[in-house]
Amino acid sequence: MATDSTSGSRATGKLSSSTSELFGGLYARGGVSAAVGDEAWVQAMLDVEAALGGEPLRAEDIDIAELGREAADHASPVVPLAKRFPDTHPGATSQDIIDTAMMLIAKRALVPLLDDAGAAAEAAGRLAERHRETPVMGRTLLRDAVPTSLGLEAAGWMTAIDEACRAVRKVPLAVQMGGPVGRRDPTVAASVARRLGLAEPVLPWHTNRVRPAGLACALGLLAGALGKVARDVTLSDHLREGVPGRGGSSAMPHKRNPVAAVSVLACTRRIPGLVATMLASMEQELERAAGAWQAEWGTITDLLRLTGSAAAWARDLIEHLQVDAVAMLAAVGDEPDLGAASELIDRALEAHRR
Amino acid sequence: MATDSTSGSRATGKLSSSTSELFGGLYARGGVSAAVGDEAWVQAMLDVEAALGGEPLRAEDIDIAELGREAADHASPVVPLAKRFPDTHPGATSQDIIDTAMMLIAKRALVPLLDDAGAAAEAAGRLAERHRETPVMGRTLLRDAVPTSLGLEAAGWMTAIDEACRAVRKVPLAVQMGGPVGRRDPTVAASVARRLGLAEPVLPWHTNRVRPAGLACALGLLAGALGKVARDVTLSDHLREGVPGRGGSSAMPHKRNPVAAVSVLACTRRIPGLVATMLASMEQELERAAGAWQAEWGTITDLLRLTGSAAAWARDLIEHLQVDAVAMLAAVGDEPDLGAASELIDRALEAHRR
């Protein structure tokens, strides 16, 4: 992917989130939330306008609340933006600006998202290495089966996260520059793509939603991989979260709650329904959809934010996981056969490093 | 339903929303958004604490951002709230406070939501009355079929909205006061219910989620009924939105976009996935769920806000709808047979008034 020559680096900084502060610790942990907030969206739209030849502008100079109010009369925030800065909007349509901004938002948000997910996989890899010989009672259908290696469980987490991250990285984030009905000269798209560090599509994709829906799907896979880790932790009395001061219960002082695992699951449980919305939104009418397109904006924002939060929480969870190997061994009995566990862990670590 | 003796009336006022300002005109129109914002949630939690005998407190005196940050260490905003005001928290658990606050939020948000939906139905009723003899070409499978009455179409919209509103009103909003594991003395629940104007359940419902999921389903039905109206408007060249200054296209001055209908659909299209999340969240483990419960908070908030926005937009749409009866008649031909349309409209209006 080419370099993002505009102000992308700012987007992961201190740009305000636009979600709940009350529930933000749960649903909006990590760097993704700022990268998909209102200011980041406005900046992305301004960056697209600039890449089209307009004057570079900064989102912090815009009154976003007022812009949002005016947007209601157009079912699009681009129309009032274009009115405000007529010189910066050389013939681009709302759809060109918003679709390309969505891809730019995704590109920027995926940096912290994949960083956290990658660190989670890395931490799982360290657990796999360290606990390759640590026996744990394998459980199938939630009943004791035969022993396995804790390191192999962790290697399974790592491999799943890696595979899902690969799917996320493969989503072709491309500009969309079709003009009013999709027949705009493709050299414009090529030029904007170069300036923004996005791919150039074969055709304008104004009503071909394989890209945004494919992004949603890849995020869904990653969320699923992260949720599996968290579920395993909640189900094991011998895995404990290791961040001091966290997870205390007000009513029951003896209790330590699996806060990070619960937070991962609070995010990942919300993902499948959002992916379904993105897939249902693919049925877009003729040259611009009446409803399905506009439903995407909030949905993709939520998908990025929630998957990003799940990744940040999962990283925190796995990096600090405490293993009670003594209790695990006691539950298993002496010197269990761990089969090909160690060999499998080696295979997994090797694939991870590639 | 008993009177809400606490500060509920404030909740529909100027309490800050906690959603995107940029997309708020689309997704957060009307009075519901403020009633489900961060400040409204904190106020609802404080009201539950007060109903338990604590000192009455006001959300505006709380630093919500700080509360949210501390909440992350507990997967619950109640723990830091209780720490801050230890006297106000006489033995209630996080789940008691949050579940009951969720019901209070719903009760308060349903006031503007049902007001807007009711006004939309009322406006559809006026169209039904006025256009009972206005012929329009009926279209089945999106192909011309035989003529029908535009008033009958509008009567169908009204009846569907009415039926869905009835489903929303029937959801039994009740306190949840089970204590740590659900075996708390039911007189506490009875007393809190009385003070908050909520129903008293047979049992604590900490892991029986028929109530929140049932609320989600009823909102899903209402969103579906509203989306159908908007879809019909987008599909008819003879129905136009009548708010001056709205719907102009920057690129194509001759064009008038169906902004309100598109905005309704932008909201309603996001609902089915959210309802699926609430239904999937019913599988809650033992005495308190690890993930499924915490996934509900943001989801029910989004469901209320989006359905509320759809209702506000639908009211606006139907109240200002302009009918080109001349063009409709031209498409139909002279003096079509409208069958039992007028009689059916009378039946519908009579049922509406009951």
Place this chain on the structure above:
Amino acid sequence: MATDSTSGSRATGKLSSSTSELFGGLYARGGVSAAVGDEAWVQAMLDVEAALGGEPLRAEDIDIAELGREAADHASPVVPLAKRFPDTHPGATSQDIIDTAMMLIAKRALVPLLDDAGAAAEAAGRLAERHRETPVMGRTLLRDAVPTSLGLEAAGWMTAIDEACRAVRKVPLAVQMGGPVGRRDPTVAASVARRLGLAEPVLPWHTNRVRPAGLACALGLLAGALGKVARDVTLSDHLREGVPGRGGSSAMPHKRNPVAAVSVLACTRRIPGLVATMLASMEQELERAAGAWQAEWGTITDLLRLTGSAAAWARDLIEHLQVDAVAMLAAVGDEPDLGAASELIDRALEAHRR
């Protein structure tokens, strides 16, 4: 609900299912499957035709495979059916026949479905009574909290199932007789309703889908309540399934798998997505939808079958549940305080009996 004067009683009998035989033990247990199979659908359509004044016919005399093949040319099985028996089809449209047949299918399928769900609740009630003083360690966020009563857990299951069954029973199953575009004389609907034991709606509901979507939602609530029971059983080593010969593992002879609980969950996990499809299908265009309506037929069939199977499995699960009270007590310690558990169980049983 009025009596079904036609051949409904046959529908729960030996009519062939139309789902997988291989996976049918899992997804199609109990009496619902036959009541929603191909033959039941055809019989329901024939019964509607008969209620319209046609000659009574029997599904077993129809070649359903051939009918299905011809249906492909019309996106409706009613057209070839009407061609075959022209006398039996006095002016009804495909939509009238299919919508009303869908309600008849639902009415018939709900008999075994509610019977199984009711028996599951009844069995949970017996557990509540028997184990009102049996202590069990309460678990919140899947960590040990404080003791509670196993009977109270079971009472919670019972109450949730009862509440969901009530929601299912309240769905207003009504005929739909609108004619080609929804303006048919309502006396026809009244007469058909009387003959079929269905309710009479205010208006034809050809594109007002509150009824089918509301049915889907109620089934979703019931599935959620059943899934919670099964989840709890899988999570407790002290609850065992008690059907001899079931749950043995081929590879590990010492193991007893929670087959019934797993089967309940295999069904209930499939429900939320199906409900989302029904809600998304409410956006039906003008006088007959192009796609959304036709998507309902298979979806509502699956919803009934899977919820019915979950109910049959849950009944089997709860009726044969074995409780290891000794191990439970050992995990808790002597004479725990069970709070208001017994009083709450009495309240729940009293409400159940009402």
Place this chain on the structure above:
Amino acid sequence: MATDSTSGSRATGKLSSSTSELFGGLYARGGVSAAVGDEAWVQAMLDVEAALGGEPLRAEDIDIAELGREAADHASPVVPLAKRFPDTHPGATSQDIIDTAMMLIAKRALVPLLDDAGAAAEAAGRLAERHRETPVMGRTLLRDAVPTSLGLEAAGWMTAIDEACRAVRKVPLAVQMGGPVGRRDPTVAASVARRLGLAEPVLPWHTNRVRPAGLACALGLLAGALGKVARDVTLSDHLREGVPGRGGSSAMPHKRNPVAAVSVLACTRRIPGLVATMLASMEQELERAAGAWQAEWGTITDLLRLTGSAAAWARDLIEHLQVDAVAMLAAVGDEPDLGAASELIDRALEAHRR
């Protein structure tokens, strides 16, 4: 992908479907249905057993109904299968057999599925070529905008289908051979993979569900691309379905219904909810999930069948589409500017041929 050296070629033949015959014309068109039916599933399981060194067996020699009944006692059809043919089951677990069979089913079903989808794209490409200069009024938000080229619309359909098919082809269909808890010697997996023409995974993926969920997502993208084509056809009075004898209305002889487009949509509308189920099923507990895994079997079967049916219907739709170019031109006015349409069509056709 390596050659499938076993009996895969039979699977697309006359093996019985296991879905509704009544609605099969709608939901089960084309070759996929037989490739995912009961007999195909049993054959796939037998083929996996044979690849493990067992005796080759044929599904047609098995009483599937009886097998299904016995499967209910084990929440798995593999246990009774293994009992029946003890020699053919050398230590493989239910999960190994079913997971690998699922991949084999997918591999075989994707042959007719991608064949139909490819033919649909090919037909769209022919339309793009033929109608590159055919003007049509572009419609945005379902209102007339400015003219565009019908060929460009068709090129957009083709490109979306191509991109989605590429996503389907990229799903790594691999064997799963973990043994009871996932630590089986990987040389077994390698050998089975070779024999079945499937990929060899890094690790057993018994509870890493990126593969089946990724397959579901890719099918979701393809369904979305196909649904968009069908939606466009339903919305244009100038596009007609050209299969003689199809689409006649019993009640209204003048009417021609868009049967193929409606049938595509009847299938594609059911997909997003099913994908959500597969994504939610990724949260699989420890070494074998209790419920989430078993929910996948029917869901992936439905996803393949419905997407396959949509592809078969879309092929039929596009191959026979009739264009009323005269009426289109009349709606547009003389000699409209079609911008870069022709150049874009060339780009699209070139990319299609690669």
